[in-house]
Amino acid sequence: MAKYSKLTYLGLSQVNLFGEIPSWLMNLTHLTHLYMSQNELKGPIPYWLMNLSQLTQLSLSSNRLIGNIPSQIRNLMQLQVLALGSNILQGAFPIALYDLENLLALDLASNNLNSTVDMNMLFYKLRSLKFLILSSNNLSLLTDTKVHTKFPKLSVLQLRSCNLIEFPNFLQNQDQLEILDLSSNKIAGQIPGWFLNSSVVLLNLNLSNNLLTGFDQHPLSFSWTRLGSLDLSLNKFQGPLPVPPLSTWRYLASYNNLTGEIPPALCNLNQLEILDLSHNNLSGKLPQCLGNFSHFLELLNLKNNNFSGGIPENFVNGENLEMINLSQNQLQGKIPRSLASCTKLEFLDLGNNQISDTFPSWLETLPNLKVLILQSNRLRGAIKEPETNYAFPKLQIIDISHNRFTGHLPSKYFQSWDAMKVVNGSSLTYMQDQVFGELDTGIDERIDLLPLIYGYSMQLSTKGIELEYRRISNLLTTIIFSSNKFEGQIPASIANLKGFHFLALSNNNLKGSIPPSMANLTELESLDLSNNKLSGQIPQQLEDLTFLSYFNVSNNHLTGRIPQGKQFDTFESFSFDGNPGLCGKQIAKKCEDSQPSEKEGNPAGSKFPLEFGWKIVLTGFASGIIAGVALEHAFSPRIKVLFMKIFERKLMNTFGRKRAHRSTM
Secondary structure, three states: OHHHOOOOEEEOOOOOOEEOOOHHHHHOOOOOEEEOOOOEEEEEOOHHHHHOOOOOEEEOOOOEEEEOOOHHHHHOOOOOEEEOOOOEEEEOOOHHHHHOOOOOEEEOOOOEEOOEEEHHHHHHHOOOOOEEEOOOOOOEEEOOOOOOOOOOOOOEEEOOOOOOOOOOHHHHHOOOOOEEEOOOOOOEEEEOHHHHOOOOOOOEEEOOOOEEEEEOOOHHHOOOOOOOEEEOOOOOOEEOOOOOOOOOOEEEOOOOEEEEOOOHHHHHOOOOOEEEOOOOEEEEEOOHHHHOOOOOOOEEEOOOOEEEEEOOOOOOOOOOOOEEEOOOOEEEOOOOHHHHHOOOOOEEEOOOOOOOOOOOHHHOOOOOOOEEEOOOOOOEEEOOOOOOOOOOOOOOEEEOOOOEEEEEOOHHHHHHOHHHOOOOOOOOOEOEEEEEEEEEOOOOOEEEEEEEEEEOOEEEEEOOEEEEEOOOEOOOOEEEOOOOEEEEOOOHHHHHOOOOOEEEOOOOEEEEOOOHHHHHOOOOOEEEOOOOEEEEOOOHHHHHOOOOOEEEOOOOEEEEEOOOOHHHHOOOHHHHOOOOEEEEHHHOEOOOOOOOOOOOOOOOOOOOOOOOOOEEEEEEEEOOEEEEEEEOOOOOHHHHHHHHHHHHHHHHHHHHHHHHHHHOO
16 A cells, blocks of 8 residues: 555545454555445444544544544544444534634434533634534434524525424524525424514425424514525424425425415415325315426425315426326316326325326326226226227326226236236335435535435225335335226236236126236235126135235135135135035035135134224235235224234245245356
8 A cells, every 4th residue: 555655545435344443544645535435334333533633624424334433533633524424323422522723514313422512612612613414313402502602604404303492593594504404393382473584595305204383473574585495294283384485496284284265376486396285184175386486396295285276287388297196186077188298297196185087097108107097986988998009008096996987907908018017027126206315515516415206105005904005116016996887797818917916806896717927026015806796716716825814705606615725724604604505624614525624713703894993004015915904993802913924925925935036056
């Protein structure tokens, strides 16, 4: 390393470094810039690193470093940028940092630091500070700063999850703030008037996940004429919807108690890319401008309000729309034909409304549509055959349950849904809109900050359970046609959809036999054919569906022996109720040609309801394993046992199949 001893600049970020920080760095005594962020470095920060006294910029963020921040860091008197965020560092906030008088940028976010930080002392000592990022630690801040304190003029301040209970009064002097994050604290009450006029250059404000109820003065007096992103979600805001400045491109106000109609002034926000007003008590008709007030609009979420009337017709300017969620309202009328011009649309949820229309076959040409949810409306009529062989080419989730559809199941559509034919064709990702922010320190280093990630969510009824997916995996594929008036046979073409996981055709008028070819659906986890008029035997080939954890054919006209072994030995009697012609140990009814078997358990009291009021919140879905937390209704002891059986079996099947695969290699 002798020939590199006079090196001044070393950039090793995002190069897959692992292990401890290499000791050969101690010989580079002339280093002024050292960047090793976004690697897999582990272990403590070595003390000898603090001997590189010429360092002006040190970035070790986004690694797996542990231990305390060395007190010898005070030796780095020339340091201007210190980025140690997103590690596993612990201990108290190091007072040695107060000696770094030239510090411009300090990032300690997302660690395990636990102490009280005196902001008065911090600002007194670090008078050159421009960027301060302390979010997501276990810190408490003393914010009652003295009036005569000479504050540094900050550009970026991130204090997410810092146990704040009020707006820090030192913000009154921060008239150059561009980015401010006070989210996930316990700030209660109204936003003070002085705060609304604190910084005319504010670009990004995040006040989400607090206890805020409103504004001390009318928000129309915002002085933030450059504001781009405003997040007020997960608070207790009441009254009418505040309208942010015209410059706003991202506005989140979900999970509040806002009431009244959408103000017409919202239509003037022609720079909006993301608008989320979901989970409020907003009412009235949707303004006609929603379809075209912003050419830039990508995400529109008005879920779970009290909106009524029709859906705006004019989506002809929605060329950038990727997600529309208008579910759980009282919307009526028809599905706008202009949605067919939204060629980037990936997600459309109009479920739980009062829409009266036919199946929206005009959407089949959308090249990117992955999720279509129309459940619990007043849709009617037969689903006509597609006009092309490439209808809904990327569709992976469709739920049209609880409507009034008639006729036969759309076999030609099943043939064209190519995305459901692929078995684990790609690595795990989630449907989301994502904008990565970078902080330009004004010198050389750029610090990652404020990743603006907006994940899609939805509700589905599968396995007799209402499931709420907080994230939607690219591997999740589902067909839910339950509770309609479909008739005829189950088409054999459905067996070509080898990649999908949930199939629900219950509560229809389907006849004929269960196609044996459904054994080709090797990824299938849930199959619900209950409450139809199916006849014949349950195909023995279905035994090979090793991921099948829920199976319900109750209340049909099925006969013969229930398949034995593998998954079928785990299904309880309710799965087969209402089929007098069935026999097998699952229902404690011996078949006439069966041999004597061991005593089977008493099924008394095993009657299971066809539908029940569970609600599961899912954090994700991967490799056929679902993990969730029950909400709203407690599990009964028996249902707990059933759920754990399903979950444990999924784990064993998944890892068992991986071991079998390795053994054949």
